[in-house]
Amino acid sequence: xxxxLVEDDVEVARFVRxxxxxAGHTVEHAPNGRDGLFMAASEPFDLLVLDRMLPGGVDGVRxxxxxxxxxxxxxxxxxxxxTAVDERVRGLKAGGDDYMTKPFAFAELLARVxxxxxxxxxxxxxxxxxxxxLELDLLSRTVTRAxxxxxVQPREFRLLEHLMRHAGQVVTRTMLLEKVWDYHxxxxxxxxxxxxxxxxxxxxxxxxxxxxxxxxxAGYMIRAEP
Amino acid sequence: MRLILSLLALMSTAPFDLAGATTAQAEVVRVTTDSxxxxxxxxxxxSVTPHAEAEPARSLAEEGRRxxxxxxxxxxxxxLRRALRAAxxxxx
Amino acid sequence: MALPPRPVRRVxxxxxxxxxxxxxxxxxxxxxxxxxxxxxxxxxxxxxQTDAAIRADATAMQERWRAGGPAALVDxxxxxxxxxxxxxxxxxxxSADREPLAGNLDDPPPQQDSDIPWFRVPLLRDDEPSEARxxxxxxxxxxRLFVGRDVAxxxxxxxxxxxxxxxxxxxxxxxxxxxxxxxxxxxxQRLAPATSTAVAIAAGDLAPRVPLTGREDEFDxxxxxxxxxxxxxxxxxxxxxxxxxxxxxxxxxxIARARSKLEEALGSASDEVALRGAIEQGIADxxxxxxxxxxxxxxxxxxxxxxxxxxxxxDMTPVLEDAADLYLPSAESQxxxxxxxxxxxxxxxxxxxxxxxxxxxxxxxxxxxTPEGGTIxxxxxxxxxxxxxxxxxxxxxxxxxxxERAGTRFFRADSARTTxxxxxxxxxxxxxxxxxxxxxxxxxxxxxxxxxxLLATLRLPA
Numbered sequence: 001x002x003x004x005l006v007e008d009d010v011e012v013a014r015f016v017r018x019x020x021x022x023a024g025h026t027v028e029h030a031p032n033g034r035d036g037l038f039m040a041a042s043e044p045f046d047l048l049v050l051d052r053m054l055p056g057g058v059d060g061v062r063x064x065x066x067x068x069x070x071x072x073x074x075x076x077x078x079x080x081x082x083t084a085v086d087e088r089v090r091g092l093k094a095g096g097d098d099y100m101t102k103p104f105a106f107a108e109l110l111a112r113v114x115x116x117x118x119x120x121x122x123x124x125x126x127x128x129x130x131x132x133x134l135e136l137d138l139l140s141r142t143v144t145r146a147x148x149x150x151x152v153q154p155r156e157f158r159l160l161e162h163l164m165r166h167a168g169q170v171v172t173r174t175m176l177l178e179k180v181w182d183y184h185x186x187x188x189x190x191x192x193x194x195x196x197x198x199x200x201x202x203x204x205x206x207x208x209x210x211x212x213x214x215x216x217x218a219g220y221m222i223r224a225e226p
Numbered sequence: 227m228r229l230i231l232s233l234l235a236l237m238s239t240a241p242f243d244l245a246g247a248t249t250a251q252a253e254v255v256r257v258t259t260d261s262x263x264x265x266x267x268x269x270x271x272x273s274v275t276p277h278a279e280a281e282p283a284r285s286l287a288e289e290g291r292r293x294x295x296x297x298x299x300x301x302x303x304x305x306l307r308r309a310l311r312a313a314x315x316x317x318x
Numbered sequence: 319m320a321l322p323p324r325p326v327r328r329v330x331x332x333x334x335x336x337x338x339x340x341x342x343x344x345x346x347x348x349x350x351x352x353x354x355x356x357x358x359x360x361x362x363x364x365x366x367q368t369d370a371a372i373r374a375d376a377t378a379m380q381e382r383w384r385a386g387g388p389a390a391l392v393d394x395x396x397x398x399x400x401x402x403x404x405x406x407x408x409x410x411x412x413s414a415d416r417e418p419l420a421g422n423l424d425d426p427p428p429q430q431d432s433d434i435p436w437f438r439v440p441l442l443r444d445d446e447p448s449e450a451r452x453x454x455x456x457x458x459x460x461x462r463l464f465v466g467r468d469v470a471x472x473x474x475x476x477x478x479x480x481x482x483x484x485x486x487x488x489x490x491x492x493x494x495x496x497x498x499x500x501x502x503x504x505x506x507q508r509l510a511p512a513t514s515t516a517v518a519i520a521a522g523d524l525a526p527r528v529p530l531t532g533r534e535d536e537f538d539x540x541x542x543x544x545x546x547x548x549x550x551x552x553x554x555x556x557x558x559x560x561x562x563x564x565x566x567x568x569x570x571x572x573i574a575r576a577r578s579k580l581e582e583a584l585g586s587a588s589d590e591v592a593l594r595g596a597i598e599q600g601i602a603d604x605x606x607x608x609x610x611x612x613x614x615x616x617x618x619x620x621x622x623x624x625x626x627x628x629x630x631x632x633d634m635t636p637v638l639e640d641a642a643d644l645y646l647p648s649a650e651s652q653x654x655x656x657x658x659x660x661x662x663x664x665x666x667x668x669x670x671x672x673x674x675x676x677x678x679x680x681x682x683x684x685x686x687x688t689p690e691g692g693t694i695x696x697x698x699x700x701x702x703x704x705x706x707x708x709x710x711x712x713x714x715x716x717x718x719x720x721x722e723r724a725g726t727r728f729f730r731a732d733s734a735r736t737t738x739x740x741x742x743x744x745x746x747x748x749x750x751x752x753x754x755x756x757x758x759x760x761x762x763x764x765x766x767x768x769x770x771x772l773l774a775t776l777r778l779p780a
Contacts, residue, residue, distance in 0.1 A: 089628075103608055105601075155643055181644055185616075185675045186609060191682075194647040217598070253440075257408070257468075259399060259422035260444040271400050300405065300444050307403045314401065 001025045001046040001117045006036030006063065007079065008055050012102070016049065019106045020113065033058030040067055045074050047117045049109075052080035052091060061094040068095035075116040079104070088184065107218030111170040118169065129164040132224035134203065134211055136164055145203060155180070156199050163212065163222040172219035196220055260303065265294035268306040277316035283309045334505035338498035345497060349490040353483050361476045368467050369436075372453045375407075376465040383457055388413075391463070392420040406468040408441075408450055414460030426464060427452055441468060449473055508537045512544060524552050557621045569607060569614075576603035613742040620672060620749040634664035634698065634705055634778075637674050642696050645681040653690035654712075656681075659697045664705050666780055668754045673778065676750040679743040680709040680774050687713030687772070700780075704756060707776040710763035715770035721760045747776065754778045 003025050007013040010031075017027045028045070030036035033054035040048055040063070048067075050060040058066075064076050078091040081102045088099045098112050129136040133146040141157060143150045152160065159180050163171055173192040177183045200212045213221050258264070272278050272287050290305030383391040388411075395409045399422055410421035418424075427437040435454040440447060452466035511529050518526045527548060528541035583596030642658035649656035666673070677696075684694045692712030699706040716724055724744050744758070751758045756778040763771030 101612070103604070105605070181640060183640075183644070183674065183678075184671055185678070186612070191644055191648050194651045195644075197651075198647050253425075253428045254442045254447075255427060255439050255450065256424040257422050257441060257443040258424050259405075264422075268400055271396075304403060304405055307401060307405075311401045311403060 001113075002028070002044070003047045003049060003113065003117070004028050004030065004036065004040055004043075004045045005049045006030045006033065006040075006054060006060070007049070007051045008032060009051070012079075015106070016109065019110065023110055023114075025113075032056035033060070033063050037063050037066055040074065041070060041072065047113060048074055048076045049113065050076055050078055050096075052078050052087070060096075061091060064091075064095040077109075077112055077116055079109075105217065107170065107215070108172045108174065111172045111175060111219060114169045115166055115171070115175065118166075129161065129167075131164055131167045131211060131222055132209070134164075134222075136161060143203075145207065150202055152199070152202060156195070156202070159195060159199055160203075160222075163220065166222075168221065168223050170215050170218045170221050175219070260300050262294055262299055265291070265299060265302055265306065268303065268310065272306065272310055272313065275310060275313045278309070278313045280313070280316050283313040283316065286312060332502075332506075334502040334509070337505060338502035341501050342494040342498040345494040346490060349487065349494075353487065357479070357483065361479050364472045364475060368451055368469055368472060369453075372451065372465050372467055376453050376455045376463070379463060379465060380455060380457070383463075388419065388459075388461065391457075395420045406471070408452065408464070408466035408468060410464040412462045412464075416462075419461070421464070423464065423466075426462075430454065430462075430464075437464075437466075441470075443468070512537075512541055515544065519548065524548065524555065554622055557618055560618075569610060572603060572607050572610070576600055576607065579603065610742065613746065617742065617746050617749045620746065620753050623753060626669075626753060628669055629667055630670070631665060631667045632670045634666050634673070634707075635660055635662050637670060638664070638677060638696065638698055638707065641674060641677045641681055644678065645685055645694075648685050649688070649694050652685065652688065654685070654688045654692045654694055656685075656694045656696065659695070661698060661700060664698055664700060666705055666754075666778055668778065669750075672750045672753065676747045676776060677707060677709070679747050680707075680776065683743055683774075684709050684711035684713070684772070687711055689713070689769075701777075704777050704779045707778070708773060709776075710771055710773040712763070712769060712771045715762055715772045716760060724760060744774075747774075751776055751778065 003020055005013060005016055005020075005027055007016065007029070008031055013029055013031070017029055020027045028039060028043075030039050034056045036048075036050070036054070037058050048064075050063060052060040054060055054063070060078055060080075067074070067076075075097045076095065078096045078099045079102060080087060080091070080099070091099050097116055100109060100112060127137065127139050129138070135144045136157075137143075138161070141154075143152050143157065143160060159176065162176065162179050174186065176192050176196075196212065200210070203212065204210045211222055211224070213223065215221050269287070269291060272283075277283065278287065286305050286309035290302045290307075290309060292302075293299075293305060294302030296302075379391060379394060382394045386393075391411060395411060398407060399409065408421075408423055410423040410426060411419040412426060413419050416426075427439045429437070437450075437452040437454070439450050439452060441450040442448070448468055448470035450466050451469050452464050455463045455465060457463060515526050515528045527545045530538050530541050530545075532538070579596060580600045583593055583600075587593040587596055638658070638660045642656060642660070646656045681694070681696065688694050688711045694712075695708070695710045697708045697710075699708070748758050756776065759775045759777070761773045761775070763773040
């Protein structure tokens with residue numbers, strides 16, 4: 001993916017850039033909002049990673065508003081040191097697609113970057129998701145593995161749907177909490193882990209090959225290969 | 227505060243000025259009935275009026291004539307007029 | 319001692335003075351209007367009366383002329399003059415060639431041919447100055463009659479009236495000034511406590527409050543509002559102080575712990591695996607610190623009440639169902655049961671995310687402290703004016719004195735020292751409750767039992 005990183009903190013920029021490059025992405029860096037806006041408007045990118053507060057008169061929110069005003073629909077991930085809850089809402093309202101607070105774990109950032117970047121431009125009206133021998137029917141809301149029906153709760157169905165839509169990508173606990181439960185806070189205990197392990201038990205029980213994998217220090221991933 | 231006071235003073239004097247303004251410019255008109263001649267005229271009128279000898283017209287007329295003769299013309303005229311009126315009232 | 323000169327602008331800038339001036343102007347304006355009406359009703363009426371009498375007289379004379387010709391008119395004039403006891407009637411009949419025929423004036427008024435037939439001329443009667451009001455009547459044969467009245471008497475009355483009005487105007491001005499001064503003084507006096515309080519606050523002392531007179535008037539309301547504002551500011555200030563205290567005392571400990579662990583690993587780790595493990599532990603510690611930090615800031619944000627702007631009506635029922643759904647597997651994985659009893663349509667006005675987080679924190683606590691085989695209950699009830707959300711568990715519960723302290727930042731009961739947590743969960747719940755003008759009450763879930771459990775009741779006014 002070709003990613004534009006607009007971040008004024010040299011140290012954070014270096015760290016994010018290095019990490020993303022190691023994950024196989026091309027990263028351009030702009031140190032302020034004006035340069036960032038210029039680059040984003042003149043070159044094609046798959047994703048913008050923006051600091052919320054930027055020097056140079058153009059901050060993250062204004063940058064996105066300007067781009068969206070020009071009809072540019074490149075996905076945007078906000079990074080911010082502001083913790084106020086309303087900040088997230090404001091960032092998303094301005095046209096951002098996702099939002100992360102500093103400090104963050106790089107694994108979380110990478111997972112979100114990949115989830116955003118690979119998002120299909122137009123949601124294909126798929127009625128059936130498939131990973132290896134696991135099938136999820138969105139119309140009848142049933143799950144089968146190797147042709148055998150697996151009974152899941154509605155919430156587990158949505159959890160599995162989200163994992164399968166991002167098959168091959170890491171999905172973090174916070175992302176699951178946000179996307180499946182629409183919660184925007186950090187629960188103190190491992191509630192998500194318990195949900196995933198229940199789902200995993202239902203799906204992988206009696207099969208040699210597990211499909212839901214735990215990615216250490218990051219989250220979960222569903223994929224066919226072990 | 228001083229301004230308001232002076233404004234008020236001006237306002238309150240205005241009517242005097244208006245009254246005075248007309249007096250100053252015009253030529254004076256005289257009243258001819260405040261004269262000894264008119265005293266005589268009234269006396270004569272009284273003498274041809276019926277009931278002029280009845281009281282109180284008679285004594286009023288007498289007093290009027292006396293005042294006129296002594297130079298109090300205006301008071302005299304007033305008395306004579308009253309005498310005339312009294313006489314005329316008597317007639318009615 | 320000479321007072322320092324006050325700049326005019328500052329004097330005019332004083333609101334109490336402006337009010338006082340407004341009062342004075344209104345007062346004088348009312349006085350003037352009153353005087354005008356009085357004038358019109360008295361002096362004006364006298365004038366109008368005179369004019370009416372003259373007009374009536376003139377009309378009668380004209381009738382006489384029409385009926386009997388000049389001779390009858392002369393006779394009428396002389397009869398009238400002869401009976402004029404008040405000595406105020408004035409007549410002058412001029413022939414067509416302007417020779418006087420009858421009447422008691424020696425000359426016509428100087429501008430006798432003016433368009434308007436009304437004249438006001440100075441009069442000399444027996445060498446005493448007076449004033450006449452005359453009306454000109456042109457008779458058909460070219461002769462001309464002036465009918466009038468001596469208005470000296472009326473002028474005298476008018477002068478008296480003017481004098482009286484002037485005196486009362488002076489008195490009114492004095493009263494207006496006095497009233498304005500009293501008003502201005504009363505205003506400044508009533509505002510003085512608020513001003514002096516504000517000055518003291520501005521100087522840095524947050525303690526003083528505006529003294530109230532108990533009269534419940536506008537000034538008292540201003541004072542009350544100011545006091546409420548000051549109380550709120552004081553609360554916020556102590557909140558900020560609380561956050562900095564919390565950061566100073568309670569973040570220092572985990573930071574020191576993480577730092578010493580890393581330092582130890584740097585000095586004594588035998589191989590790369592051990593070093594890696596130590597660094598991972600360090601990152602985990604830092605994440606924990608960040609989490610605490612965010613929780614503290616979140617509590618401060620909620621306590622500051624800034625989020626009340628985002629209040630909107632929403633249905634609590636799905637929110638509570640979500641919360642139960644989220645924590646059900648956690649409870650079950652501990653061998654506990656989570657029972658939910660949630661009625662439909664629990665409408666509430668508030669911040670959905672925060673209420674959800676408060677309930678989640680309560681459930682989090684309950685799950686943490688419930689032993690195997692225990693029961694966690696999430697019950698919602700609709701009261702007369704509020705929604706009650708109860709979370710009860712079978713855990714060790716809290717002693718009465720711990721209950722008092724629960725909800726202050728970083729409080730952790732001795733019995734909870736070994737379980738993970740920051741001690742901020744209940745603080746946030748309390749803050750969210752307060753933001754919604756509700757409260758959090760803690761009680762024993764099973765009173766008398768050796769393991770009384772904890773019953774947390776969150777009351778949120780609907």
